[in-house]
Amino acid sequence: MHRTGELYGQFETLEQQKDTAQLGMWIFLVTEVLFFGGMFLTYTINRHAFSAAFGIGGNTLDLRLGGLNTVILIMSSLTMAMAVWAAQVGKKKRVTGFLIATLILGGAFLGVKAIEYKQKYDHHLIPGSTFNVTYCVNNPSSCGLAGKQLEDERREIEEAIKAEENENPGSGLIALNAHAQLYFSLYFAMTGLHALHMVIGAGLLLWLIAQSFGGRFGPGYNTPVEVTGLYWHFVDIVWIYLFPLLYLIDRHN
Amino acid sequence: MSDHIASPKLYVGIFLALMVGTALTVFAAYKDLGPWNIVVALAIATFKATLVVLFFMHAKYSPKRTHLVIICAVFWLGIMLALTLTDYHTRHDFSFLRSPATTVTRSV
Known part of the structure; x- marks a missing residue:
């Protein structure tokens, strides 16, 4: 393709070229808003229809790990914004530093997510034939449950079975297990797709870091850093909604 | 530039x-x-999310064209949510969403 320096042939100026790249990313993000929006909609409708089972599901999530991940991800958004700033003001070494920091924080997020998934596996909360929402109250020692926590959980599950029993006479526990699986299917689909976006973001960061070693990004040319930043911040926004909806929905009981 | x-x-x-928002x-x-x-x-x-869009994503300093794209995203999302939820809100029986497992047991 015809190209003069950084300027591709179809553009008049570098500014126009950069505007075009940003507009392209924003339009892609519109499709992403609608994509995740559909999942949030599915979640909302099912949560409304099966509030007892979804309440149980939400309360099994580890709030400390979820909160930690929220902090990690917002911090990574800060370092990403700082990488763009460093490129704009020409501090080329710092661009690399901030990009690496963002990558490390992104990796930490995925690590914490992996710990949470493992916990769900150990607690028989992966949808499928071994799914059992009462596993933890029946085997409290293997879930680290004891004392008041165990009592609370047992009471919550009994209330949920009663609520399901009203709707499904004679099969309260079966219904609770079925509908809690619905919660966990949505939990894994939504957090899994979010994590996939993080993995793609991490790939983009690696690509940026490799180029930034040669001092490629500065005041004159930083479009890839800026556009990747838009994507990264969007993924952060998805988590800003996922965290309260999945983790905090029924904590007050 | x-x-x-x-x-x-x-x-x-x-x-x-x-x-602070997270703690709150x-x-x-x-x-x-x-x-x-x-x-x-x-x-x-x-x-x-608004803070992230305005400042981290520089929307505050972006051209009006970018604002238009963001408003479109919110608007279309609003249409999808509003119309679908209106439909579900006017149904009083959610039994059609229930797991088949619950009905199978009852009929046995």
């Missing part, structure tokens, strides 16, 4: 505001606000 360059101080300020949303989740729990949670999340 006529990039608007925001200061690191502003970014750190936004970061701190997002942290956890705090509010433990209070029993009845039907308002979800409203408060979503309001805080939307406030945080």
